[in-house]
């Protein structure tokens with residue numbers, strides 16, 4: 001297994017799903033209504049991460065960045081969080097019609113783990129987990145899924161912990177080995 005000295009987490013997903021808010025809520029431990037389109041790259045020092053590995057968190061903004069830059073960032077990432085909003089059905093549809101195929105094709109055969117993140121659970125009283133389960137059957141690179149809220153901070157640190165864990169203790173390659181014979 002590859003021992004990593006750092007973890008690079010990239011957040012992608014439709015506009016307005018809350019990518020920037022998730023990053024800034026994690027860092028400041030409070031929700032801010034006014035966020036820029038794209039958060040600056042953030043480095044969390046090893047001693048404050050659960051796995052004791054320095055962790056870079058990278059935002060994506062379709063307003064500020066091109067498709068080529070996106071592919072570039074996907075290739076530099078160790079794990080990609082594909083974010084949708086639980087109150088926006090289109091954003092979940094685009095997970096399978098756009099984001100997961102794009103991440104898979106950009107990764108060019110290297111095993112790039114994915115965390116599926118449903119943000120804004122504070123707005124709804126249902127769960128998207130049934131739909132997510134069926135997506136996970138088609139995309140074994142999805143290591144975990146989590147429903148969270150940048151507003152209430154629910155499951156925010158968990159989301160980043162799952163991302164770290166997917167890089168440092170992946171189960172995905174085991175799945176690939178099992179299905180090869």
Ligand code: GTP
Nearest residue numbers: 015016017018019020021033037061120149150151
């Ligand atoms: P782009 O930069 O345009 O791609 O959007 P983004 O994915 O970075 O979303 P952003 O963080 O800018 O949030 C979009 C809107 O959703 C803002 O008005 C946020 O305040 C709001 N928002 C983000 N997270 C939550 C959440 O968990 N709950 C609620 N209710 N609103 C949220």
Ligand code: MG
Nearest residue numbers: 020037038061
């Ligand atoms: Mg943004």
